[in-house]
Every structure is written in structure tokens, then in C-alpha cells.
Amino acid sequence: xxxxxxxxxxxxxxxxxxxxxxxxxxxxxxxxxxxxxxxxxxxxxxxxxxxxxxxxxxxxxxxxxxxxxxxxxxxxxxxxxxxxxxxxxxxxxxxxxx
Amino acid sequence: xxxxxxxxxxxxxxxxxxxxxxxxxxxxxxxxxxxxxxxxxxxxxxxxxxxxxxxxxxxxxxxxxxxxxxxxxxxxxxxxxxxxxxxxxxxxxxxxxx
Amino acid sequence: xxxxxxxxxxxxxxxxxxxxxxxxxxxxxxxxxxxxxxxxxxxxxxxxxxxxxxxxxxxxxxxxxxxxxxxxxxxxxxxxxxxxxxxxxxxxxxxxxx
Amino acid sequence: xxxxxxxxxxxxxxxxxxxxxxxxxxxxxxxxxxxxxxxxxxxxxxxxxxxxxxxxxxxxxxxxxxxxxxxxxxxxxxxxxxxxxxxxxxxxxxxxxx
Numbered sequence: 001x002x003x004x005x006x007x008x009x010x011x012x013x014x015x016x017x018x019x020x021x022x023x024x025x026x027x028x029x030x031x032x033x034x035x036x037x038x039x040x041x042x043x044x045x046x047x048x049x050x051x052x053x054x055x056x057x058x059x060x061x062x063x064x065x066x067x068x069x070x071x072x073x074x075x076x077x078x079x080x081x082x083x084x085x086x087x088x089x090x091x092x093x094x095x096x097x098x
Numbered sequence: 099x100x101x102x103x104x105x106x107x108x109x110x111x112x113x114x115x116x117x118x119x120x121x122x123x124x125x126x127x128x129x130x131x132x133x134x135x136x137x138x139x140x141x142x143x144x145x146x147x148x149x150x151x152x153x154x155x156x157x158x159x160x161x162x163x164x165x166x167x168x169x170x171x172x173x174x175x176x177x178x179x180x181x182x183x184x185x186x187x188x189x190x191x192x193x194x195x196x
Numbered sequence: 197x198x199x200x201x202x203x204x205x206x207x208x209x210x211x212x213x214x215x216x217x218x219x220x221x222x223x224x225x226x227x228x229x230x231x232x233x234x235x236x237x238x239x240x241x242x243x244x245x246x247x248x249x250x251x252x253x254x255x256x257x258x259x260x261x262x263x264x265x266x267x268x269x270x271x272x273x274x275x276x277x278x279x280x281x282x283x284x285x286x287x288x289x290x291x292x293x294x
Numbered sequence: 295x296x297x298x299x300x301x302x303x304x305x306x307x308x309x310x311x312x313x314x315x316x317x318x319x320x321x322x323x324x325x326x327x328x329x330x331x332x333x334x335x336x337x338x339x340x341x342x343x344x345x346x347x348x349x350x351x352x353x354x355x356x357x358x359x360x361x362x363x364x365x366x367x368x369x370x371x372x373x374x375x376x377x378x379x380x381x382x383x384x385x386x387x388x389x390x391x392x
Binding site for chain 3: 112115116119120122123126127129130133134136139140142143144146147148149150151152153154156157160161163164184185188191192194195196
């Protein structure tokens with residue numbers, strides 16, 4: 001008997017997140033090709049900004065599911081403060097970009 | 099009889115937030131003076147980055163208190179989803195800077 | 197006899213920059229007041245995002261004048277590399293926000 | 295006879311940029327796997343922040359080479375203003391992330 005798959009806050013839109021990430025991967029490959037072909041720098045930068053925006057959306061999607069879960073269950077699980085601290089650290093990293 | 103002051107999530111560190119904001123205000127005035135005196139552009143930009151960092155800290159401080167409150171009370175108040183939606187919109191604006 | 201005022205890249209729109217900064221200062225004061233009056237956290241965060249956006253505009257305005265100056269004069273002054281290094285450090289700080 | 299490859303400002307460190315992008319691609323694949331396996335949301339967010347930081351470095355590397363080129367050649371090519379306008383638009387997009 002195997003352990004049950006944990007239900008993460010983002011399970012609902014998992015397919016959507018995976019689709020976005022696959023697209024982001026294709027975009028990174030595209031940038032690699034642009035640089036390999038010595039394409040104009042400004043055009044490459046525009047593409048990088050587009051990937052950053054896509055990754056921001058994935059991050060916000062994950063964070064949304066997580067926050068929702070924490071607000072529903074945090075008090076009941078007695079982990080409200082722990083969850084808030086952990087989430088704020090993640091938000092801080094996203095704002096500073098790593 | 100007046101209505102009681104609402105207890106906001108950030109009440110605890112209110113003095114600290116106000117002190118930081120007063121410092122940020124002084125920094126903005128400092129930049130005004132630097133530009134008025136035609137100081138070197140790069141030095142002005144360094145100061146602007148310092149203010150943005152200070153405002154990020156104020157924002158994270160406010161958000162932390164708010165998230166903590168929502169995770170403790172969200173479920174009990176029956177507003178968990180509403181609170182999560184509202185908070186994520188604020189995080190999105192902070193990441194995009196307005 | 198006094199030394200002449202140096203002509204900075206941003207002299208052109210100095211009045212505009214100063215006006216924007218004065219507005220930003222008023223906004224920071226407004227946030228102080230909001231926190232002092234225990235206003236709703238999310239509304240304060242919206243205001244902070246607005247200031248961040250205003251300061252970004254001031255920074256981009258300064259940087260634009262500076263880049264323009266460097267591209268016109270960098271080669272003639274024999275300081276092209278030095279100017280590029282210095283400018284990129286400033287851009288990096290703006291992207292990381294301090 | 296084929297047209298010569300244009301010399302872009304970033305040619306010098308092209309191998310380094312390509313290596314960084316390949317690593318970023320691996321990281322995006324890693325995140326896909328993490329989400330597919332329902333890994334803890336906060337850990338996925340940490341990885342996303344790491345990719346954002348890596349892409350920021352690629353962008354700054356490209357921009358540095360470009361700015362250097364513009365400051366050396368902008369005046370001679372009579373395109374100083376055009377180059378500055380174009381570069382500032384790219385910086386603005388990077389700061390706003392797309």
C-alpha cells in the first residue's frame with residue numbers, strides 16, 4: 001500500500017500550471033536559439049521579460065492556492081503563525097527575485 | 099461615544115512602520131535636493147533604490163501582519179477565500195510595482 | 197567667481213522630476229497618516245505600490261537622460277566602458293530594488 | 295556567398311550566456327517535475343525565484359554588452375538618441391517584468 005498523494009493548495013489548476021511551465025521552457029529554448037544566432041540584443045531582452053512575466057504568473061498561481069489553503073486550515077491545524085512566516089519569506093524572495 | 103479603533107494586523111509594530119516611513123520621507127526630500135543641486139545622476143539612482151528597498155520592507159511588514167491575521171481568523175470569519183483573493187491582488191501589485 | 201553648474205543629463209526635465217518627487221513625498225506622508233489612523237492594510241499596500249511606480253518613473257527618467265548623454269559623449273570622453281559599467285550597476289540595483 | 299554574421303555587443307560572453315540559459319531550462323523542467331509530483335508549494339516558489347534571478351543575470355549580461363557597444367559607437371553611427379530610447383524601453387520592461 002502506498003502513501004496517499006498529499007493534496008496541495010495548487011492541485012486544482014495543476015494542468016494549467018504545467019501547461020504554462022512547458023510554454024516557459026519553450027521560450028527559454030527560443031532565447032538560447034536567438035543568442036546562438038546572434039539576434040538583436042533588444043529583441044532577446046523583450047523575450048526574457050516575457051518569460052519573467054510568465055514565471056511571475058506561475059508563482060502567483062501557486063501562492064494563491066497556498067494562501068487559500070492556509071487561510072482555511074491554518075487556525076484548525078494550529079500552524080497559522082508558522083504558515084504566515086513561511087509565506088512571507090516566499091513573497092519577499094519573489095519581490096527581490098531570488 | 100466613539101466607535102472603537104479597529105485592531106489591524108499591523109498594530110503591533112505600528113511605531114516601527116511609522117518610523118520607517120518618516121525616514122523614507124526624509125530620503126525622498128534628500129533626492130529632491132540632490133536633483134535641485136544637479137548632483138551626479140548615478141548617485142541619485144542609488145538613493146532611489148534605497149527608498150524602494152525601504153518601502154518594500156514597510157509593505158512586507160504590513161503584509162505579514164495581515165497574512166497572520168487572515169490565517170488565524172479567516173476560517174472563523176468565513177472570509178478565507180475573499181481574504182486570499184484580496185491579498186494575492188496586493189502581492190501581484192507589489193511584484194509589478196503598481 | 198563660482199564654478200559653473202555642471203550640465204547633468206537630466207537637466208532638461210528637472211522641473212518635471214522635482215514635481216514628481218514632491219508628489220511622491222505627499223504620498224509617503226499620506227501613508228503615514230493611513231497607518232496612524234489604522235486604515236485597512238490592503239488599501240495602504242495599494243498606496244505603497246503607487247509610490248513605487250512613481251519612483252520607478254523618476255528613476256527611468258534620470259537613467260534616460262544619463263544614457264543619452266553617455267551615448268553621445270562616451271566615446272569622445274574616452275569613458276565609454278567606465279560609463280557602461282557604472283550604468284549597469286545602477287540598473288542592477290533598480291531591478292533588485294536596492 | 296553568405297552575409298557575414300553581425301557582431302553583437304554580447305558576442306564576447308556568448309558561451310557563458312548559453313550555459314546559463316541551458317541551466318535555466320533545466321531548472322524550469324525541474325519545477326515542472328516538482329508540480330507534477332505535488333511537492334510543497336513553498337519549495338516550488340523558492341525554485342522559481344532562483345530562475346528569475348538567473349534570467350535577470352542573463353538580461354543584465356546582454357544589456358551590459360549592448361550598452362557598452364552603444365556608448366562606444368552611438369555617436370559615430372549617429373544613432374545615440376535612437377539607441378538610448380530603445381535601451382530605456384528594454385530597461386523599463388525588465389523592471390516591470392514584461
